[in-house]
Amino acid sequence: MRPTTEQLEILQRGASEILKLDELEKKLDRGKPLHVKAGFDPTAPDLHLGHTVLLTKMRQFQELGHRVTFLIGDFTGMIGDPSGKNATRPTLTREEVQANAETYAQQVFKVLDRERTQIDFNSRWMGDMDAAGLIRLASQYTVARMLERDDFKKRYADERPIAIHEFLYPIVQGYDSVAMKADVELGGTDQKFNLLVGRTLQQALGQEPQIVLTTPLLEGTDGVQKMSKSLDNYIGIAEPAEEMFGKLMSISDELMWRYFELLSLRPTAELAALKDAVADGMNPRDAKFELCLELVGRYHSKDAAAAAQSAFQSRFAQGQLPEDLPTTALSCPADGLAIGHIIKQAGLAGSTSEALRLVDQGAVRVDGERISDRQRRLPAGSEFVVQVGKRRVARVALAAE
Amino acid sequence: MRPTTEQLEILQRGASEILKLDELEKKLDRGKPLHVKAGFDPTAPDLHLGHTVLLTKMRQFQELGHRVTFLIGDFTGMIGDPSGKNATRPTLTREEVQANAETYAQQVFKVLDRERTQIDFNSRWMGDMDAAGLIRLASQYTVARMLERDDFKKRYADERPIAIHEFLYPIVQGYDSVAMKADVELGGTDQKFNLLVGRTLQQALGQEPQIVLTTPLLEGTDGVQKMSKSLDNYIGIAEPAEEMFGKLMSISDELMWRYFELLSLRPTAELAALKDAVADGMNPRDAKFELCLELVGRYHSKDAAAAAQSAFQSRFAQGQLPEDLPTTALSCPADGLAIGHIIKQAGLAGSTSEALRLVDQGAVRVDGERISDRQRRLPAGSEFVVQVGKRRVARVALAAE
Numbered sequence: 001m002r003p004t005t006e007q008l009e010i011l012q013r014g015a016s017e018i019l020k021l022d023e024l025e026k027k028l029d030r031g032k033p034l035h036v037k038a039g040f041d042p043t044a045p046d047l048h049l050g051h052t053v054l055l056t057k058m059r060q061f062q063e064l065g066h067r068v069t070f071l072i073g074d075f076t077g078m079i080g081d082p083s084g085k086n087a088t089r090p091t092l093t094r095e096e097v098q099a100n101a102e103t104y105a106q107q108v109f110k111v112l113d114r115e116r117t118q119i120d121f122n123s124r125w126m127g128d129m130d131a132a133g134l135i136r137l138a139s140q141y142t143v144a145r146m147l148e149r150d151d152f153k154k155r156y157a158d159e160r161p162i163a164i165h166e167f168l169y170p171i172v173q174g175y176d177s178v179a180m181k182a183d184v185e186l187g188g189t190d191q192k193f194n195l196l197v198g199r200t201l202q203q204a205l206g207q208e209p210q211i212v213l214t215t216p217l218l219e220g221t222d223g224v225q226k227m228s229k230s231l232d233n234y235i236g237i238a239e240p241a242e243e244m245f246g247k248l249m250s251i252s253d254e255l256m257w258r259y260f261e262l263l264s265l266r267p268t269a270e271l272a273a274l275k276d277a278v279a280d281g282m283n284p285r286d287a288k289f290e291l292c293l294e295l296v297g298r299y300h301s302k303d304a305a306a307a308a309q310s311a312f313q314s315r316f317a318q319g320q321l322p323e324d325l326p327t328t329a330l331s332c333p334a335d336g337l338a339i340g341h342i343i344k345q346a347g348l349a350g351s352t353s354e355a356l357r358l359v360d361q362g363a364v365r366v367d368g369e370r371i372s373d374r375q376r377r378l379p380a381g382s383e384f385v386v387q388v389g390k391r392r393v394a395r396v397a398l399a400a401e
Numbered sequence: 402m403r404p405t406t407e408q409l410e411i412l413q414r415g416a417s418e419i420l421k422l423d424e425l426e427k428k429l430d431r432g433k434p435l436h437v438k439a440g441f442d443p444t445a446p447d448l449h450l451g452h453t454v455l456l457t458k459m460r461q462f463q464e465l466g467h468r469v470t471f472l473i474g475d476f477t478g479m480i481g482d483p484s485g486k487n488a489t490r491p492t493l494t495r496e497e498v499q500a501n502a503e504t505y506a507q508q509v510f511k512v513l514d515r516e517r518t519q520i521d522f523n524s525r526w527m528g529d530m531d532a533a534g535l536i537r538l539a540s541q542y543t544v545a546r547m548l549e550r551d552d553f554k555k556r557y558a559d560e561r562p563i564a565i566h567e568f569l570y571p572i573v574q575g576y577d578s579v580a581m582k583a584d585v586e587l588g589g590t591d592q593k594f595n596l597l598v599g600r601t602l603q604q605a606l607g608q609e610p611q612i613v614l615t616t617p618l619l620e621g622t623d624g625v626q627k628m629s630k631s632l633d634n635y636i637g638i639a640e641p642a643e644e645m646f647g648k649l650m651s652i653s654d655e656l657m658w659r660y661f662e663l664l665s666l667r668p669t670a671e672l673a674a675l676k677d678a679v680a681d682g683m684n685p686r687d688a689k690f691e692l693c694l695e696l697v698g699r700y701h702s703k704d705a706a707a708a709a710q711s712a713f714q715s716r717f718a719q720g721q722l723p724e725d726l727p728t729t730a731l732s733c734p735a736d737g738l739a740i741g742h743i744i745k746q747a748g749l750a751g752s753t754s755e756a757l758r759l760v761d762q763g764a765v766r767v768d769g770e771r772i773s774d775r776q777r778r779l780p781a782g783s784e785f786v787v788q789v790g791k792r793r794v795a796r797v798a799l800a801a802e
Contacts, residue, residue: 079533079536126532126533127533131531131532132527133532134535134536135535135570135573136480137566138564138566139564139566140564143565143568144557144560144562144563147544152544156544161544162543162544163539164539164540164542164543164569164572165537166540167539167544167565168565169536172536
């Protein structure tokens with residue numbers, strides 16, 4: 001196995017928190033493969049890139065020779081929300097869980113190494129546990145500590161009900177780590193509390209406590225809110241190659257580096273080099289193409305990614321838009337023409353202020369790249385396609401005044 | 402079955418609280434035997450009269466034709482306190498539980514009607530419950546409500562730990578009522594919260610909620626603190642007849658009426674008549690003899706009770722104390738001599754103040770009756786035996802000055 005310092009550098013990349021780093025170091029120093037666990041909800045098997053931050057970290061562990069278990073929390077899934085108050089937590093049958101697991105498998109092996117992944121189900125041990133066993137487990141954790149969990153604390157303070165079984169689910173999740181003898185558990189930052197319960201229970205039951213490694217929540221294509229289906233700022237990993245390519249090209253340069261850090265499997269040194277190149281004048285679009293090719297290539301294929309790139313370029317850059325799309329020539333000052341004026345003068349908005357509102361709304365693209373900066377100026381001599389929403393489009397040529 | 406109003410009168414006697422009275426009325430109106438439950442801890446089968454308040458209420462239900470289950474909480478007993486922090490909650494084996502149950506049975510059938518009592522164990526249903534079942538149950542109760550239980554509230558406020566399994570025990574106890582389809586659950590006032598959990602769970606699971614009837618805690622022979630072994634103010638139901646008789650004779654007149662109300666199976670009207678007779682000049686000692694004869698008769702036999710009475714009387718009243726016990730003649734004012742002076746002058750204490758301290762400590766008896774009133778005066782012309790503790794004793798004759 002690779003030296004501990006090298007492993008740590010890779011494992012720390014993009015991680016929110018590692019508890020505790022010195023313990024991880026000690027475990028790695030033993031030179032044996034670690035057992036790495038990550039739990040997944042059996043109800044939501046339709047993954048987007050946000051979910052793959054965690055999978056990417058799992059993959060990094062695999063590349064370093066560690067053993068990874070993709071744990072499906074079917075035990076709690078089969079109980080659902082027995083109080084019936086949470087409609088989003090339906091009770092799943094064993095068949096539904098199995099079907100979801102297969103859907104998961106189809107998706108996650110685009111990131112994980114199939115050979116080094118074990119898919120497991122916590123019903124395997126929890127299904128056999130009796131009420132007495134659960135009571136014994138529950139004795140290892142206090143009410144006060146449980147009420148420190150952010151959402152519980154808030155609900156208790158607001159006098160919104162917390163059903164007692166909600167205190168048992170973190171205990172069950174913690175016990176999973178005991179049953180699996182996990183060395184490391186991965187999860188989103190919002191899972192930190194539950195992951196720490198695993199540490200507590202392992203210690204109480206005489207095991208070496210697991211390392212908790214949390215990964216950040218990925219921002220969606222808007223660059224602001226966390227990626228989520230309900231916010232419609234997500235990129236699903238089952239989306240068609242061209243769709244995925246187009247959505248990725250639409251993110252800001254800043255977000256591109258974030259995606260590189262959290263989603264790319266390229267070595268950190270390569271990313272640093274790419275960043276330097278952009279700082280030295282390389283067109284950020286070309287760096288973004290690299291990101292698109294890697295990610296679309298992963299979820300489809302290299303060929304499909306290359307084809308998506310050609311389609312993207314020909315559609316936006318080479319002007320293969322509607323055959324009869326006329327070119328609007330606008331006269332342009334030496335320091336370029338501001339985006340608001342371009343939209344107005346090309347007839348895509350009734351006024352400059354309307355044009356700027358459209359920019360604010362994220363409705364404006366230039367050669368497919370979303371423009372969010374009202375101050376953006378395009379240089380004299382350039383020619384490009386401007387789109388406003390889906391239907392208003394114009395080819396513009398800026399002639400120096 | 403007897404009319405509801407008549408039954409209610411008997412069942413309300415001495416009860417602390419009935420929740421809810423109108424529901425009990427409705428249940429009784431149906432004219433069918435009710436299923437009455439009372440739970441007992443499997444760890445402490447050595448009963449004293451304090452425990453029999455509840456048993457007496459159970460017996461009253463039996464006399465009225467209802468079905469009574471003496472439920473031994475062996476499920477939780479066999480778990481003990483798994484956090485290991487509570488040494489008073491040892492883990493019991495199945496054999497120990499069985500042995501304790503037999504000890505219980507020997508004792509409780511002195512009060513309960515054996516023919517109409519079912520002894521049951523909650524391991525019968527809880528032993529089969531799996532962790533999922535317990536989670537479903539726990540979903541029916543909220544953390545906030547559980548934290549309203551007095552001891553939990555106090556411990557939480559004081560930042561003393563409450564282990565999560567402690568929240569599950571009331572749930573288990575409540576589920577017992579569901580499994581048994583209990584119509585009524587009896588318990589001490591300190592059990593009220595747990596009994597109400599039974600109501601909640603029954604309602605949540607579609608049953609008619611049980612009636613909760615709480616009985617007061619019985620004061621010990623000191624008349625102040627609740628009867629308990631550790632305070633040494635108890636009368637064990639397995640104590641020898643003479644011992645029990647003597648201890649009962651030592652209680653105050655006021656406490657005698659309390660014991661009558663809570664422990665006697667005599668009809669309420671008879672007690673009222675006895676009370677009237679004492680008010681009209683009957684010697685309260687004779688009323689106390691009645692109480693002693695009933696209770697000692699119950700735990701031993703009528704003959705044994707009568708023999709204990711004879712022994713008591715000959716020992717204390719007829720002076721059959723050590724043959725050579727000298728009579729100390731004391732001169733006495735017309736309005737009697739105060740107890741402190743009697744003790745001092747009979748040589749049973751070094752000073753009057755020491756004598757009064759001994760009265761305060763409950764160490765002083767006159768003809769076997771414990772004296773707790775420092776002001777107590779004994780009349781001129783009387784003759785009696787004064788005891789201080791176990792060893793200091795004197796026969797005193799008060800001669801008018």
